[in-house]
Amino acid sequence: MKPKILVYMRVDDRVIKELAKDFEVTHFKNHEYIGDPAFDQAIREADGIIGLALKVNKELLDVAPNLKIVCNVSVGYDNLDLEELTRRKIMATNTPGILDDTTADAILGLLIATARRIPELDSFVKSGQWDISLQPDQYGVDVHHKTLGIIGMGNIGSAIARRAHFGFNMKILYHNRSQNKEAGEKYQATYCELDELLEKSDFVCLMIPSTKETEKIMGYEQFKRMKNTAIFINGSRGNNVDEDALYNALKNGDILSAGIDVFTQEPTPKDNPLLQLKNIVTLPHIGSSTMECEYNMSKLAAENLMKGLHGKKPPCLLNVTSFWEQS
Ligand SMILES: NC(=O)c1ccc[n+]([C@@H]2O[C@H](COP(=O)([O-])OP(=O)(O)OC[C@H]3O[C@@H](n4cnc5c(N)ncnc54)[C@H](O)[C@@H]3O)[C@@H](O)[C@H]2O)c1
Numbered sequence: 001m002k003p004k005i006l007v008y009m010r011v012d013d014r015v016i017k018e019l020a021k022d023f024e025v026t027h028f029k030n031h032e033y034i035g036d037p038a039f040d041q042a043i044r045e046a047d048g049i050i051g052l053a054l055k056v057n058k059e060l061l062d063v064a065p066n067l068k069i070v071c072n073v074s075v076g077y078d079n080l081d082l083e084e085l086t087r088r089k090i091m092a093t094n095t096p097g098i099l100d101d102t103t104a105d106a107i108l109g110l111l112i113a114t115a116r117r118i119p120e121l122d123s124f125v126k127s128g129q130w131d132i133s134l135q136p137d138q139y140g141v142d143v144h145h146k147t148l149g150i151i152g153m154g155n156i157g158s159a160i161a162r163r164a165h166f167g168f169n170m171k172i173l174y175h176n177r178s179q180n181k182e183a184g185e186k187y188q189a190t191y192c193e194l195d196e197l198l199e200k201s202d203f204v205c206l207m208i209p210s211t212k213e214t215e216k217i218m219g220y221e222q223f224k225r226m227k228n229t230a231i232f233i234n235g236s237r238g239n240n241v242d243e244d245a246l247y248n249a250l251k252n253g254d255i256l257s258a259g260i261d262v263f264t265q266e267p268t269p270k271d272n273p274l275l276q277l278k279n280i281v282t283l284p285h286i287g288s289s290t291m292e293c294e295y296n297m298s299k300l301a302a303e304n305l306m307k308g309l310h311g312k313k314p315p316c317l318l319n320v321t322s323f324w325e326q327s
């Protein structure tokens with residue numbers, strides 16, 4: 001009998017087809033969760049899970065007695081209770097590295113779209129309002145030669161810094177858990193404490209993982225510290241930002257505008273007050289969502305799953321030291 005796997009949300013169809021050669025696949029394309037009878041049965045029987053953003057916590061693990069591996073099709077793994085998975089000797093994997101350039105492209109795109117007010121001016125043209133020349137109150141602000149503060153100079157933060165430094169002649173400041181020597185040398189990026197970065201940057205780009213420590217790292221105080229001409233970009237996770245504080249800062253002119261790829265709740269509710277503001281550009285969490293990148297991420301996640309269920313060490317094992325090397 002083939003091992004059983006639960007495929008959750010976004011996994012490339014070609015990859016699912018490959019997986020079906022080795023495994024019995026049950027695919028949930030949307031946000032099904034415990035309580036849905038079909039999902040309950042699939043999770044009860046699953047040897048492995050592959051997919052995007054399934055909340056894997058004690059509640060779910062308690063009803064998944066056969067589970068051996070959980071493979072995220074994402075680099076972020078804030079959806080996983082890693083401690084609990086490790087305690088139960090269940091492997092967990094993610095997909096680091098292969099999405100850096102794609103995500104950095106999207107975040108730079110969002111930054112430029114926000115600075116140059118591209119979505120707003122696109123609507124202006126398409127709605128037939130362009131009957132006189134552009135007015136000064138429709139101008140955007142320059143990106144080139146400005147100061148970009150990156151919070152989280154990891155893989156994606158570095159890919160953003162590379163583009164900003166070489167492509168736009170921006171001055172890079174960064175805040176990180178530890179100093180990133182390579183970014184300092186290659187992109188002339190200067191390490192600073194968070195407060196200093198917020199005070200000096202024309203653009204602040206958040207690129208840290210979502211953890212207990214980073215929850216609402218951008219709150220009322222942090223937005224107040226930013227220049228009132230500055231633009232805030234969140235390409236990380238919604239939980240890292242206090243959305244009420246962001247709303248307040250945008251509404252009161254504490255900052256100029258914001259570009260947001262991620263929300264506290266996704267999909268974000270239609271009545272999220274942020275959506276009413278003119279000075280915010282929003283995206284539905286598209287950082288890595290290109291045809292090429294999503295396929296590569298699915299393939300890497302599938303490789304993790306295959307290796308794990310075939311008794312080999314998955315290439316992107318997250319709980320490596322605490323689990324694999326002891327077992
Ligand atoms: N918008 C999207 O579609 C999208 C796509 C990919 C990743 N992401 C998010 O971006 C995050 C970063 O991805 P990555 O591949 O660059 O990860 P990474 O691990 O390479 O980099 C994260 C960096 O953040 C730093 N960091 C962590 N906690 C910190 C703290 N409390 N204070 C200061 N610095 C801290 C780390 O030292 C590290 O350098 C992911 O965890 C994910 O949440 C979003």
Ligand SMILES: O=C(O)[C@H](O)CO
Binds near residue numbers: 288
């Ligand atoms: O963490 C990631 O890889 C992305 O946010 C997934 O969409």
